[in-house]
Structures are given as C-alpha cells and as structure tokens.
Amino acid sequence: MMRAGLIGCGRIGCEFDDDAARIGIYTHAAAYRAAEGVSLHALADADPAKLAKAAERYGIPAERCYASADAMLAAGGLDLISIAAPDRFHADLALKAMATPGVRGVLLEKPLALSLDEGRAVVAAAQARGIALAVNYSRRFCPAHARVRAALDSGELGRVQTVTGFYGKGVRHNGSHWLDLLRHFFGPLASVQAWPSRAAAFEGDPSPDLRIVLASGLVAHLQASNHLDYSLFEMDIVAEHGRVQLLESGHRVIWQRVADSPYYAGYRLPQLAEVDESGMRDLLLHAVQDLRDAVLAVRVPRCSGEDGLAALQAAEAACRSLQSGQAEALP
Template sequence: MSYQLSAVVIGCGFVAGGYDQEPIPGVIQTHAMAYQTSSDVTLMAVADADSKKAESFAKRWDVAEVYDDVQEMLTVVQPDLVSICSPDETHEDYLRLCLATPSVMGVWCEKPLSLLPKGCEALVEAFQKAGKVLLVNFQRNFTPAYKALKSDLVSGAYGEIQKVVVHYTKGIIHNGSHAMDLLIDWFGVPDDLRVLSAKVDYKVTDPTVDALLMFDAMPVYFLGFNENDYSIFELHVYTETSILSLTESGQILRIRKVKDKSTASGHKELERLSDQNMGLDMAMLDALNSLVDAVKDRGSLVDGKRALAGLKITHQLAEMGMKRIECES
C-alpha cells in the first residue's frame, strides 16, 4: 500500500522540534525533523496551549495550520497520524481523544503512556480492538543495530546469558524505564522484583532504586547513581563468552570476548573488539518508519503492551523504593 499520510503534533517543546532547531547533519532528534525527512508523511498541523510557541514551531517547520485546542485540530484536520509530545500528565487524555477520532490510524506517543498504570490497560486494549497503532517512543528498540543485538542475544550467539547490570540516574520511572523496555523486549516480563536500596535524586515519587529482577533464572541488577553527581545510562550483558556493554547512553556497543588462546597459566582473558555505533542518531526516523509500516501494512501491530508492562513494573519498583526510604528515615 503506497500513499501519503497526514500527521499532526501535540505539544511544541524540545522533543517535538526544539532539539533540531539548529539541525546537525546526519542527526534526527525530533518528531518534526523525522516527519520532514520522511517521504511517506506530511506534517499538516500543530497544537499547543501556548499559541506563540505553536506559531514559532509552525514557522520553523513550515506547518500550515496552528491550533491552541487539540480537539479542534483533530476534528478539522482529521489526521492519519498523531504525535503526542505534550507534558506527561496530558498523555492519557490525548490518547483518548485520538482513540475517539475515526481518521487516526496511528499514535506516536512520548513516554509514559500515563503518570499512573491504572486505567492504561483498558486504553491499550481499546487501541488494539480499534486496530489503531500505538507506538511509545522508546527509540532504541527501533534501530537496526538494536534489533540485531536482540537477535544475537536471543539466539545464543554469545552463549548463555549469566546476568545483566544496568547503571542509571534520575528515577526508575523517568530513566530506568528505557532499560526496562529493552529488557522486556529481549527477555519478557520479570517474575520477581526486589528493591535493595533507594535514594531521591529526581522526584520523591520516582526514587532511583538499586534492584534485583529475575527473568526466569537470569538476574538483572539495576544500580542507581545520583544525578547530582553525574548522569549515566549503561547496560552490561555478561555471557559465558563475552561482555557486551551499551555505553554513552546506549550510543555505543562495546564487546569484549574471550580470547581463543588461554594464558600460559591457563587463565582465559577478554579482548576488546571494535566498538559499534548503535544508530541512535537516526532512531527517531527509525521509529517513525516503524509506525508508518505498521499503519500501512498491518503486518505487525504495534499495540503499546510492552510499554504498559514496563510502566507497571517501574511504578511497582518506585513504590517499593518509597516505602524503603520511609522505613529508613
């Protein structure tokens, strides 16, 4: 099926278009730049409660129509695709508006689906029942390099996985959710959760926790660090033959593999292979292409279920962390 899709953007902040205000060649960081680059989609309109911000956005991205009311925009424009880039607390309401708009075939929503998991399950099911695509923008899962890594891990290309360690800051929900989405995509939903310690470096309701999660017999450790000291997001996979480290916020995959020959004393050593760029510079376009493919081909419906599962787990960990802080204070 080949035809042009129409799109609108709700919210005109940084991830909508601001990060690409002064574009960097070969880098796409926003919804607007992804739409502008795509040959499959035309960005028709934008909406923001701040009309001056919306007008400035429309001028920068050559968008014809500007609204300060989302319902009016959806009714008048009748878009095929909707990007939700508004504040977190508005996401659930705007998802419901998209669900009620007959023309909307796909929604590209920034995380989270909602501030609370309650009510989201019915919403995700409603999208699936209506045949509408719901893509939550955990970008890493959409790049070819991350898809290849998942295939290698699941197929056992590096041998049996012994454990995974995640390093992160700034809240188990806010930043830990990025790692959680990857882990659920790779290994499914964990069957046991334990919080080992907790601190507040972001929000009281979103502590940064040290936690142990069990995926069958495989342990995954979340180690939280203080955002006030430095920012970090790394994920390390330890297998029987290799250590695979996603560093620099997941931009780089660094692989260390057991050498073919042991040392004179019989010890096995790791040798560092060449680093691999994971393609995050183009992840926004990869995400949009995934949305377009799902809308046009209907081959594999993106339904938001993984994002919902991650939302539930990170909220459960946050609640456990808050209780631990309360008990220790």
C-alpha cells in the same frame, strides 16, 4: 499521503533538531517530514513561543497551529497523531486522539501513562478501535541494539550470566526505558524489588535501585544515578563467550570476546573486539516509518501499547516495592 498532527513542540517533539548533525532525525516533527507517505500537517502546543518557532522551522501555516491539543483534534483531517507532551498528559491525550474520527495510528512518548489503570485504558481503547498504538521506547528502533538482540537470540554470546546497568531521572520516566530494553533482549520479567537510592526523584517519580528477576531465571541489577549531576544510561551484559556494554545512553556499544589472557598463562579474559559507534541516529524516523507500515499492513507496531504497558507494570512494581520492602511479582 497520511497526515500527521504533533502534540508538544518541546525537545523530543521538535527541539532536538538543533542537534541533528550529531544525532540525525531525532524528533517527531522531522520524522514526519522525512518519512515517505506521511506529512506533518498540524502542530499543537500551549507555549506560544515553542509553537511559533516550530511553525517557522517546519513551514506549518498559522491556521494549522493550535494552542491546545483539543483544538487540533477537533479540526480533524489527521491520520496519525504524535504525543510528545509531558508525562502526566500522555494517557488523557492518547484517549482523546484515538477517539478522533479518522485517526489510524498514535505514536506516544514514554511512559504510556502514570498509572496502571490509565495504561490499561489506553491499550484497551486502541484494541477496541483497531488503532495502531506505538510507544517510543526508542532503543527498539536502533540498528546497533538490534545487533545485540540478534547476537543474544542466535546464541553467539552463549549463556548470559548477569545484566547490570545505570539510569536516572525517575523509574517511570527513564527507568522504564531500561526495563523495556531488558524485556526486549531477554523476555518477560517475573519480579522487581526496589531499594531507596541517593538519586533524586523526577517530578515525584522516584529513582530507586532495582533487582529484577526474569521468567528465565536471569537476574539483573539496575542502579540509580542522580540526573541533577549528569545523565547516565548504561547496560552491561556479561555472558559465556563475551561481554557487551551499551554506553553513553546507547550511542556507543562495546563488544568484548573471551580469549586467552595476554597477562597470565592459563587464564581467559573478555578482550576488546569492536567499538560500534553507529549510535542512535534517526531513531524517530525509524519509529514513524514503523507506525506508517503498521497502519498500512494492519499489524502491531514494533514497540506496541502492550510493550509500553509491560514497562509501566515493571516501573509500578518498583514503586510498590519501595513501600512494601518486598519483591513485587509481575503478571
């Protein structure tokens, strides 16, 4: 049985369990309790109220609840570490977790870090120590999204014409989710150009509009929305044989197939074929299961540290482009 320690008892760490009836296993804590072969062993959070609530909910005794990540890591006895702390702490906590004797796997919330130097240091540490490092770009663990990837890979949709979408709440914090999904579906990104938008920044993280050119030549456009008004995360894939829309943050996927127009003779239109409402249930459970399996099989997790670094590189290129006014190339 692998023992897991959780750093951060906020929303994605624990509190989304209040919505479990609608979204399933969507927290790190619940995932470690549900996955076979692992157990939630310890908790750490600087907020005493959050820590106490989580301890009661998951039955963690007081001697295994810590007011700091350092104290939890110093106590040892952990195989897996989840980091669900605020973005600014990700890199430092990941480095400390991977330096802890006995730790074999780390599941890190996105983004990987807030700078490329930090991100590269985290990935290098995982490689040097042989630790399975996973970054929770959660849509990679969604069966409904996997179906979209399969349709693209098989050629079922034909030649992709364009990809557009919306995001909000910072290009690093949430925009990197979209950039990772774009890369997951369509391959490496070649360049990013950014323009100021009317959307609010998030904790100093800007929310620009983007034009992304992929290595394949495909061009995608990502528009920012103001998260202070409401949440909006969408991707619209327009292809030769149809159209796929990932709506409501990915909980609903609309499939359209090209067919003869019901209105005008001689015209063809994308027409509704299916609404997939299987949603994004149990995504953290899938992520924890994948981390467990990666540790046991000594393989790379489904969303690796390198994937997290690639998403961060794209987000950082967007921030540089805001300053330069030019498209910024990606490695």
